[in-house]
Amino acid sequence: MVTRPISTPVLIEALGTLNVAAAEDWPQEVSKFGKAFREFIIRYAKNDQPPGETIVRGLGAFIAVPREINKKFNVMAAFRRRSDWARWIPKLNVAAAVDSEAIKRYLIGSDTRYLRYVMTEEANQLGTKPLWCWICEIDAMTDDWCRTCFLGHCGTEECAKGFNTHKCL
């Protein structure tokens, strides 16, 4: 826009990103990554969903899972208010995307403990905490958050109950 010019360095950087995306074929990677994630979710959660119902939606690496199923994974997802679907936008990490076993390790297995430990350490140093309630997605208000899983809750009775019964990774 004429009234909001973009500076040349920003444009050069954007062009650089596009060049890397083309050179590394990100669309192809995203679709492989999304496929591995979906396979993992379906394998892990299929017994919790009534037969015939979809447990994963979305496209490529944009993944949506039902709210109830999301809770199984101890993952901070994004929610649209009152939606029954949790949205995952996993960090594109090609190393983690090779297959659904690797995703399992990365998300709920041995690798995840270290990743969450790092996030907890960082939060402790900076005096921060998980930003939103893991159960209902509203801003997390309490200081009662799980240092193992890096999950917080908003403090309402229902969410506190859900939080207190979560099984640590």
Ligand SMILES: [Zn+2]
């Ligand atoms: Zn809550």
Ligand SMILES: [Zn+2]
């Ligand atoms: Zn925990």
